[in-house]
Amino acid sequence: MKSEGLLDTYKQRIDKGEIRSDPGQNAIAEILHSLNDELVLADEKTDGLAGLFKSLFGSAPRKLSPRGLYIYGPPGRGKSMLMDLFYETTPVAKRRRVHVHPFMQEVQQKLHKWRQEGGGRQAEDPLPRLAKEISETSSLLCFDEFQVEAVVDAMILRRLFEAMFEFGVTVVATSNTAPDDLYAGGLQRERFLPFIDLLKEQMQVVKLASETDYRRDRLKSVGVYHSPLGEAAQKALDDAFLRLTDGAEGEVDAVSVHGRTIPVLKAARGVAYFPFTELCDKPLGPADYWSIACQYQTVIVSDIPFFTPGDRNIAKRFATLIETLYEQKTKLVCSAAALPDHLYPDGDGAGIFTRVASRLEEMQSEEYLSAPHSPARSCGSCSLSDWLAQPRPGRGAGDHQCSKGPSG
Numbered sequence: 001m002k003s004e005g006l007l008d009t010y011k012q013r014i015d016k017g018e019i020r021s022d023p024g025q026n027a028i029a030e031i032l033h034s035l036n037d038e039l040v041l042a043d044e045k046t047d048g049l050a051g052l053f054k055s056l057f058g059s060a061p062r063k064l065s066p067r068g069l070y071i072y073g074p075p076g077r078g079k080s081m082l083m084d085l086f087y088e089t090t091p092v093a094k095r096r097r098v099h100v101h102p103f104m105q106e107v108q109q110k111l112h113k114w115r116q117e118g119g120g121r122q123a124e125d126p127l128p129r130l131a132k133e134i135s136e137t138s139s140l141l142c143f144d145e146f147q148v149e150a151v152v153d154a155m156i157l158r159r160l161f162e163a164m165f166e167f168g169v170t171v172v173a174t175s176n177t178a179p180d181d182l183y184a185g186g187l188q189r190e191r192f193l194p195f196i197d198l199l200k201e202q203m204q205v206v207k208l209a210s211e212t213d214y215r216r217d218r219l220k221s222v223g224v225y226h227s228p229l230g231e232a233a234q235k236a237l238d239d240a241f242l243r244l245t246d247g248a249e250g251e252v253d254a255v256s257v258h259g260r261t262i263p264v265l266k267a268a269r270g271v272a273y274f275p276f277t278e279l280c281d282k283p284l285g286p287a288d289y290w291s292i293a294c295q296y297q298t299v300i301v302s303d304i305p306f307f308t309p310g311d312r313n314i315a316k317r318f319a320t321l322i323e324t325l326y327e328q329k330t331k332l333v334c335s336a337a338a339l340p341d342h343l344y345p346d347g348d349g350a351g352i353f354t355r356v357a358s359r360l361e362e363m364q365s366e367e368y369l370s371a372p373h374s375p376a377r378s379c380g381s382c383s384l385s386d387w388l389a390q391p392r393p394g395r396g397a398g399d400h401q402c403s404k405g406p407s408g
Helices: 005-015 023-057 079-089 100-117 127-137 151-166 193-202 214-222 231-244 276-280 286-295 309-327 350-362 366-370 384-389
Strands: 068-072 095-099 140-144 170-175 203-207 251-257 260-268 271-275 298-304 331-336
Touching: 005 023, 005 079, 023 068, 023 079, 023 170, 023 203, 068 079, 068 193, 079 095, 079 140, 079 170, 095 100, 100 127, 100 140, 100 251, 100 286, 127 151, 151 170, 151 193, 170 203, 193 203, 214 231, 214 331, 214 366, 231 271, 231 298, 231 331, 251 286, 260 276, 260 286, 271 276, 276 298, 276 309, 286 309, 309 350
Parallel strands: 068 170, 068 203, 095 140, 140 170, 271 298, 298 331
Antiparallel strands: 251 260, 260 271
8 A cells, every 4th residue: 555545544534524633643644654655665775775685695685664753642642543544554564563561471472482492591682583583574563552661671672672673673652651751750760761762763753742632532422331231331332432443343352461362352443342251250360451451541341240249259350350450541431230339239248349339430530531541561470571680691690580479
Protein backbone atom coordinates (compact mmCIF):
# COMPACT_ATOMS: atom_id res chain seq x y z
CA MET A 1 0.00 0.00 0.00
CA LYS A 2 1.31 3.46 -0.82
CA SER A 3 2.22 5.79 2.01
CA GLU A 4 -0.57 8.24 1.18
CA GLY A 5 -2.97 5.58 2.47
CA LEU A 6 -2.50 6.86 6.01
CA LEU A 7 -3.70 10.40 5.35
CA ASP A 8 -6.40 9.19 2.98
CA THR A 9 -7.75 6.77 5.58
CA TYR A 10 -7.56 9.36 8.33
CA LYS A 11 -9.48 11.92 6.27
CA GLN A 12 -12.05 9.35 5.20
CA ARG A 13 -12.78 8.49 8.81
CA ILE A 14 -13.28 12.17 9.58
CA ASP A 15 -15.61 12.55 6.60
CA LYS A 16 -17.65 9.53 7.77
CA GLY A 17 -17.99 11.02 11.23
CA GLU A 18 -16.12 8.14 12.88
CA ILE A 19 -13.64 10.57 14.42
CA ARG A 20 -13.46 14.32 14.80
CA SER A 21 -10.89 16.50 13.10
CA ASP A 22 -8.32 17.41 15.74
CA PRO A 23 -5.38 19.79 15.07
CA GLY A 24 -3.06 17.79 17.31
CA GLN A 25 -3.93 14.52 15.61
CA ASN A 26 -3.63 16.14 12.20
CA ALA A 27 -0.06 17.18 12.97
CA ILE A 28 0.95 13.68 14.10
CA ALA A 29 -0.73 12.13 11.05
CA GLU A 30 1.40 14.33 8.80
CA ILE A 31 4.57 13.21 10.62
CA LEU A 32 3.61 9.54 10.34
CA HIS A 33 2.88 10.09 6.65
CA SER A 34 6.39 11.48 6.20
CA LEU A 35 7.88 8.56 8.12
CA ASN A 36 6.14 6.14 5.77
CA ASP A 37 7.73 7.95 2.82
CA GLU A 38 11.16 7.69 4.49
CA LEU A 39 10.67 3.97 5.10
CA VAL A 40 9.84 3.42 1.42
CA LEU A 41 12.91 5.41 0.35
CA ALA A 42 15.17 3.52 2.77
CA ASP A 43 13.96 0.18 1.36
CA GLU A 44 14.62 1.35 -2.20
CA LYS A 45 18.15 2.52 -1.33
CA THR A 46 18.94 -0.71 0.49
CA ASP A 47 17.69 -2.78 -2.43
CA GLY A 48 19.72 -0.64 -4.83
CA LEU A 49 22.93 -1.29 -2.89
CA ALA A 50 22.33 -5.00 -2.44
CA GLY A 51 23.93 -6.10 -5.70
CA LEU A 52 26.99 -3.89 -5.28
CA PHE A 53 27.63 -5.02 -1.71
CA LYS A 54 27.21 -8.67 -2.61
CA SER A 55 29.73 -8.43 -5.44
CA LEU A 56 32.26 -6.50 -3.35
CA PHE A 57 31.83 -8.01 0.09
CA GLY A 58 29.87 -11.20 -0.46
CA SER A 59 26.96 -10.09 1.71
CA ALA A 60 23.97 -7.77 1.63
CA PRO A 61 24.31 -4.25 3.06
CA ARG A 62 22.99 -3.45 6.49
CA LYS A 63 19.47 -2.09 6.13
CA LEU A 64 19.18 1.68 5.94
CA SER A 65 16.58 2.93 8.39
CA PRO A 66 15.04 6.31 9.12
CA ARG A 67 14.85 7.80 12.58
CA GLY A 68 11.94 6.45 14.60
CA LEU A 69 9.15 8.33 16.34
CA TYR A 70 8.15 8.70 20.01
CA ILE A 71 4.62 10.08 20.41
CA TYR A 72 3.61 11.14 23.91
CA GLY A 73 0.73 12.96 25.53
CA PRO A 74 -2.10 12.53 28.04
CA PRO A 75 -4.33 9.44 27.75
CA GLY A 76 -7.28 9.36 25.38
CA ARG A 77 -5.92 11.88 22.88
CA GLY A 78 -5.71 9.45 19.96
CA LYS A 79 -2.13 8.15 20.09
CA SER A 80 -3.15 4.51 19.74
CA MET A 81 -5.66 5.32 17.01
CA LEU A 82 -2.95 7.04 14.97
CA MET A 83 -0.58 4.15 15.61
CA ASP A 84 -3.30 1.82 14.27
CA LEU A 85 -3.60 3.87 11.07
CA PHE A 86 0.17 3.97 10.64
CA TYR A 87 0.55 0.24 11.19
CA GLU A 88 -2.36 -0.66 8.90
CA THR A 89 -1.20 1.55 6.02
CA THR A 90 2.59 1.35 6.16
CA PRO A 91 4.16 -0.38 3.15
CA VAL A 92 6.71 -2.13 5.39
CA ALA A 93 6.07 -5.88 5.21
CA LYS A 94 8.38 -6.92 8.06
CA ARG A 95 6.66 -5.11 10.88
CA ARG A 96 5.32 -5.88 14.31
CA ARG A 97 3.13 -4.05 16.79
CA VAL A 98 3.36 -5.09 20.41
CA HIS A 99 2.70 -3.88 23.93
CA VAL A 100 5.91 -3.51 25.91
CA HIS A 101 4.74 -6.00 28.56
CA PRO A 102 4.40 -9.12 26.35
CA PHE A 103 7.49 -8.02 24.43
CA MET A 104 9.51 -8.06 27.63
CA GLN A 105 8.06 -11.45 28.55
CA GLU A 106 9.18 -12.85 25.21
CA VAL A 107 12.64 -11.41 25.67
CA GLN A 108 12.82 -12.92 29.13
CA GLN A 109 11.81 -16.35 27.88
CA LYS A 110 14.29 -16.25 25.00
CA LEU A 111 17.19 -15.17 27.18
CA HIS A 112 16.31 -17.70 29.86
CA LYS A 113 16.34 -20.45 27.23
CA TRP A 114 19.75 -19.38 25.97
CA ARG A 115 21.09 -19.22 29.48
CA GLN A 116 19.86 -22.73 30.20
CA GLU A 117 21.49 -23.98 27.02
CA GLY A 118 24.73 -22.32 28.09
CA GLY A 119 24.83 -24.10 31.43
CA GLY A 120 23.72 -21.12 33.47
CA ARG A 121 26.16 -18.55 32.12
CA GLN A 122 26.69 -16.60 28.93
CA ALA A 123 30.17 -16.12 27.53
CA GLU A 124 29.02 -12.92 25.84
CA ASP A 125 26.18 -10.44 25.96
CA PRO A 126 23.17 -12.19 24.35
CA LEU A 127 21.33 -8.97 23.53
CA PRO A 128 23.01 -8.28 20.15
CA ARG A 129 22.09 -11.83 19.12
CA LEU A 130 18.50 -11.19 20.13
CA ALA A 131 18.47 -7.83 18.34
CA LYS A 132 19.65 -9.53 15.16
CA GLU A 133 16.81 -12.06 15.42
CA ILE A 134 14.30 -9.25 15.89
CA SER A 135 15.67 -7.32 12.91
CA GLU A 136 15.32 -10.37 10.66
CA THR A 137 11.57 -10.53 11.24
CA SER A 138 10.71 -6.90 12.07
CA SER A 139 12.43 -3.96 10.44
CA LEU A 140 9.65 -1.78 11.92
CA LEU A 141 8.75 -2.26 15.59
CA CYS A 142 5.75 -0.40 17.02
CA PHE A 143 5.28 -0.17 20.80
CA ASP A 144 2.03 0.79 22.49
CA GLU A 145 2.19 2.49 25.90
CA PHE A 146 5.96 2.48 26.10
CA GLN A 147 7.25 2.73 29.63
CA VAL A 148 10.12 1.59 31.82
CA GLU A 149 9.55 0.68 35.44
CA ALA A 150 13.05 -0.07 36.74
CA VAL A 151 16.55 1.28 36.18
CA VAL A 152 17.94 -2.17 35.38
CA ASP A 153 15.27 -2.55 32.70
CA ALA A 154 16.37 0.77 31.26
CA MET A 155 19.96 -0.38 30.94
CA ILE A 156 18.84 -3.67 29.37
CA LEU A 157 16.59 -1.87 26.91
CA ARG A 158 19.39 0.52 26.12
CA ARG A 159 21.66 -2.36 25.09
CA LEU A 160 18.88 -4.08 23.18
CA PHE A 161 17.74 -0.91 21.44
CA GLU A 162 21.31 0.11 20.57
CA ALA A 163 21.77 -3.23 18.86
CA MET A 164 18.39 -3.09 17.12
CA PHE A 165 19.17 0.35 15.74
CA GLU A 166 22.52 -0.96 14.50
CA PHE A 167 20.67 -3.72 12.65
CA GLY A 168 18.37 -1.19 10.98
CA VAL A 169 15.20 -1.52 13.07
CA THR A 170 12.99 1.57 13.12
CA VAL A 171 11.02 2.01 16.35
CA VAL A 172 7.73 3.89 16.70
CA ALA A 173 6.26 4.20 20.19
CA THR A 174 3.36 5.83 22.00
CA SER A 175 3.50 6.79 25.65
CA ASN A 176 1.69 8.86 28.24
CA THR A 177 5.08 10.10 29.42
CA ALA A 178 7.69 12.30 27.77
CA PRO A 179 11.12 10.64 27.53
CA ASP A 180 12.64 13.10 30.00
CA ASP A 181 10.00 12.15 32.58
CA LEU A 182 10.36 8.38 32.33
CA TYR A 183 11.19 6.80 35.69
CA ALA A 184 10.94 10.22 37.34
CA GLY A 185 11.84 10.04 41.02
CA GLY A 186 13.12 6.48 40.73
CA LEU A 187 16.10 5.12 42.58
CA GLN A 188 19.47 5.58 40.84
CA ARG A 189 17.81 7.54 38.08
CA GLU A 190 21.19 8.82 36.92
CA ARG A 191 21.82 5.32 35.58
CA PHE A 192 18.61 5.66 33.56
CA LEU A 193 19.58 8.85 31.74
CA PRO A 194 21.73 7.25 29.00
CA PHE A 195 18.69 5.32 27.78
CA ILE A 196 16.66 8.54 27.60
CA ASP A 197 19.46 10.10 25.57
CA LEU A 198 19.42 7.11 23.23
CA LEU A 199 15.66 7.43 22.67
CA LYS A 200 15.95 11.13 21.84
CA GLU A 201 18.88 10.49 19.50
CA GLN A 202 17.26 7.67 17.55
CA MET A 203 13.63 8.79 17.64
CA GLN A 204 11.89 12.06 16.86
CA VAL A 205 9.97 13.07 19.97
CA VAL A 206 6.59 14.72 19.41
CA LYS A 207 3.72 15.58 21.74
CA LEU A 208 0.13 15.00 20.73
CA ALA A 209 -1.30 18.29 21.91
CA SER A 210 -5.05 17.88 22.22
CA GLU A 211 -7.38 19.17 24.92
CA THR A 212 -9.98 16.42 24.45
CA ASP A 213 -9.86 13.07 26.25
CA TYR A 214 -11.75 11.06 23.63
CA ARG A 215 -11.46 7.75 25.50
CA ARG A 216 -13.00 9.14 28.67
CA ASP A 217 -15.80 10.77 26.70
CA ARG A 218 -16.56 7.51 24.91
CA LEU A 219 -16.53 5.50 28.12
CA LYS A 220 -18.94 7.97 29.67
CA SER A 221 -21.20 7.89 26.63
CA VAL A 222 -21.43 4.10 26.40
CA GLY A 223 -21.68 3.52 30.16
CA VAL A 224 -19.36 1.12 31.94
CA TYR A 225 -21.66 -0.91 34.23
CA HIS A 226 -24.80 -2.53 32.83
CA SER A 227 -27.31 -4.50 34.91
CA PRO A 228 -29.39 -6.59 35.09
CA LEU A 229 -28.29 -9.18 32.57
CA GLY A 230 -30.30 -9.52 29.40
CA GLU A 231 -30.54 -8.37 25.82
CA ALA A 232 -30.21 -4.69 26.69
CA ALA A 233 -27.01 -5.26 28.68
CA GLN A 234 -25.52 -7.45 25.95
CA LYS A 235 -26.33 -4.86 23.28
CA ALA A 236 -24.69 -2.19 25.44
CA LEU A 237 -21.46 -4.22 25.58
CA ASP A 238 -21.51 -4.88 21.83
CA ASP A 239 -22.04 -1.18 21.17
CA ALA A 240 -19.31 -0.27 23.65
CA PHE A 241 -16.79 -2.49 21.86
CA LEU A 242 -17.61 -0.85 18.53
CA ARG A 243 -17.45 2.67 19.94
CA LEU A 244 -14.21 2.12 21.84
CA THR A 245 -12.48 0.51 18.85
CA ASP A 246 -13.72 2.98 16.22
CA GLY A 247 -15.94 0.35 14.63
CA ALA A 248 -13.45 -2.51 14.52
CA GLU A 249 -15.00 -5.98 14.56
CA GLY A 250 -12.14 -7.35 16.60
CA GLU A 251 -10.13 -10.52 16.19
CA VAL A 252 -9.39 -13.51 18.38
CA ASP A 253 -6.37 -12.73 20.51
CA ALA A 254 -4.35 -14.32 23.30
CA VAL A 255 -2.35 -13.30 26.35
CA SER A 256 0.87 -15.19 27.03
CA VAL A 257 1.81 -15.76 30.67
CA HIS A 258 4.87 -17.81 31.58
CA GLY A 259 4.43 -20.10 28.60
CA ARG A 260 0.66 -20.43 29.02
CA THR A 261 -1.95 -18.86 26.76
CA ILE A 262 -5.17 -17.15 27.85
CA PRO A 263 -7.66 -16.91 24.96
CA VAL A 264 -9.35 -13.58 24.26
CA LEU A 265 -12.75 -13.78 22.56
CA LYS A 266 -12.02 -10.64 20.54
CA ALA A 267 -9.73 -7.64 20.78
CA ALA A 268 -8.89 -4.50 18.85
CA ARG A 269 -7.15 -1.19 19.54
CA GLY A 270 -6.36 -1.82 23.17
CA VAL A 271 -9.81 -3.24 24.02
CA ALA A 272 -10.35 -6.90 24.96
CA TYR A 273 -13.66 -8.75 25.37
CA PHE A 274 -14.01 -11.69 27.78
CA PRO A 275 -16.97 -13.73 29.00
CA PHE A 276 -16.89 -13.85 32.80
CA THR A 277 -16.51 -17.64 32.76
CA GLU A 278 -13.25 -17.43 30.79
CA LEU A 279 -11.70 -15.23 33.46
CA CYS A 280 -13.07 -16.55 36.73
CA ASP A 281 -14.41 -20.08 36.26
CA LYS A 282 -10.96 -21.23 35.22
CA PRO A 283 -7.94 -21.54 37.56
CA LEU A 284 -6.32 -18.22 36.70
CA GLY A 285 -4.18 -16.31 39.17
CA PRO A 286 -2.67 -12.88 39.84
CA ALA A 287 -0.01 -13.20 37.12
CA ASP A 288 -2.70 -13.93 34.53
CA TYR A 289 -4.83 -10.97 35.52
CA TRP A 290 -1.74 -8.76 35.73
CA SER A 291 -0.79 -9.61 32.14
CA ILE A 292 -4.31 -8.90 30.90
CA ALA A 293 -4.39 -5.57 32.74
CA CYS A 294 -1.04 -4.59 31.29
CA GLN A 295 -1.78 -5.63 27.72
CA TYR A 296 -5.15 -3.89 27.33
CA GLN A 297 -6.30 -0.38 28.17
CA THR A 298 -9.94 -1.46 28.44
CA VAL A 299 -11.39 -4.85 29.38
CA ILE A 300 -15.01 -5.75 28.66
CA VAL A 301 -16.45 -8.55 30.80
CA SER A 302 -19.87 -10.00 30.08
CA ASP A 303 -22.33 -11.85 32.34
CA ILE A 304 -20.99 -11.34 35.86
CA PRO A 305 -23.35 -13.48 37.99
CA PHE A 306 -24.63 -13.41 41.54
CA PHE A 307 -22.23 -15.06 44.00
CA THR A 308 -23.06 -17.50 46.79
CA PRO A 309 -20.91 -19.30 49.38
CA GLY A 310 -20.67 -22.18 46.94
CA ASP A 311 -18.94 -19.83 44.48
CA ARG A 312 -16.30 -18.75 46.99
CA ASN A 313 -13.30 -19.61 44.79
CA ILE A 314 -14.86 -17.97 41.75
CA ALA A 315 -15.62 -14.88 43.83
CA LYS A 316 -12.02 -14.77 45.05
CA ARG A 317 -10.75 -14.86 41.48
CA PHE A 318 -13.15 -12.10 40.52
CA ALA A 319 -11.93 -10.03 43.48
CA THR A 320 -8.33 -10.53 42.33
CA LEU A 321 -9.25 -9.55 38.77
CA ILE A 322 -10.96 -6.34 39.87
CA GLU A 323 -8.15 -5.36 42.23
CA THR A 324 -5.57 -5.94 39.48
CA LEU A 325 -7.49 -3.94 36.89
CA TYR A 326 -7.93 -1.18 39.44
CA GLU A 327 -4.24 -1.03 40.33
CA GLN A 328 -3.23 -0.77 36.68
CA LYS A 329 -5.99 1.77 35.96
CA THR A 330 -7.32 -0.55 33.26
CA LYS A 331 -10.83 0.53 32.37
CA LEU A 332 -13.66 -1.95 32.90
CA VAL A 333 -16.92 -2.18 30.95
CA CYS A 334 -19.17 -4.98 32.13
CA SER A 335 -22.62 -6.51 32.38
CA ALA A 336 -23.70 -7.92 35.73
CA ALA A 337 -26.63 -9.59 37.40
CA ALA A 338 -27.03 -6.71 39.85
CA LEU A 339 -25.44 -3.52 41.12
CA PRO A 340 -22.07 -4.04 42.86
CA ASP A 341 -23.47 -4.02 46.42
CA HIS A 342 -25.93 -6.80 45.57
CA LEU A 343 -23.72 -9.24 43.66
CA TYR A 344 -22.83 -11.22 46.80
CA PRO A 345 -25.90 -10.57 48.98
CA ASP A 346 -25.20 -12.78 52.00
CA GLY A 347 -23.56 -15.92 53.34
CA ASP A 348 -20.00 -16.97 54.08
CA GLY A 349 -17.59 -14.84 52.07
CA ALA A 350 -19.96 -11.95 51.46
CA GLY A 351 -17.93 -9.76 53.80
CA ILE A 352 -14.80 -9.86 51.65
CA PHE A 353 -16.85 -8.64 48.70
CA THR A 354 -17.36 -5.22 50.26
CA ARG A 355 -14.01 -4.05 48.90
CA VAL A 356 -14.81 -5.44 45.46
CA ALA A 357 -18.11 -3.54 45.37
CA SER A 358 -16.31 -0.37 46.41
CA ARG A 359 -13.77 -0.80 43.61
CA LEU A 360 -16.51 -1.40 41.05
CA GLU A 361 -18.24 1.80 42.12
CA GLU A 362 -15.00 3.81 41.98
CA MET A 363 -14.14 2.42 38.55
CA GLN A 364 -17.26 4.15 37.23
CA SER A 365 -16.15 7.58 38.46
CA GLU A 366 -14.95 10.34 36.16
CA GLU A 367 -11.69 10.52 38.10
CA TYR A 368 -10.94 6.85 37.41
CA LEU A 369 -12.04 7.03 33.78
CA SER A 370 -9.73 10.03 33.29
CA ALA A 371 -6.71 8.36 34.91
CA PRO A 372 -3.96 7.16 32.56
CA HIS A 373 -3.53 3.44 32.07
CA SER A 374 -0.58 2.61 34.30
CA PRO A 375 0.58 -0.94 33.61
CA ALA A 376 3.64 -2.13 35.51
CA ARG A 377 5.67 -5.14 34.51
CA SER A 378 4.86 -8.25 36.52
CA CYS A 379 7.64 -9.41 38.75
CA GLY A 380 7.31 -13.11 37.93
CA SER A 381 9.47 -15.60 39.76
CA CYS A 382 12.55 -14.00 38.22
CA SER A 383 12.23 -10.92 36.08
CA LEU A 384 14.07 -10.01 32.92
CA SER A 385 15.95 -7.43 34.94
CA ASP A 386 17.04 -9.99 37.50
CA TRP A 387 18.15 -12.46 34.87
CA LEU A 388 20.26 -10.02 32.91
CA ALA A 389 21.70 -8.54 36.08
CA GLN A 390 23.31 -11.89 36.82
CA PRO A 391 27.10 -11.72 36.53
CA ARG A 392 28.73 -13.18 33.47
CA PRO A 393 32.44 -13.82 32.98
CA GLY A 394 34.28 -10.58 33.54
CA ARG A 395 31.42 -8.95 35.44
CA GLY A 396 31.93 -10.31 38.93
CA ALA A 397 31.50 -13.45 40.93
CA GLY A 398 28.41 -15.28 42.03
CA ASP A 399 25.03 -15.93 40.48
CA HIS A 400 22.02 -13.73 41.05
CA GLN A 401 19.58 -15.12 43.59
CA CYS A 402 16.06 -13.95 42.89
CA SER A 403 14.43 -12.47 45.97
CA LYS A 404 10.95 -12.54 44.49
CA GLY A 405 8.48 -15.33 44.90
CA PRO A 406 6.26 -16.71 42.15
CA SER A 407 3.80 -14.22 40.79
CA GLY A 408 1.04 -16.63 39.97
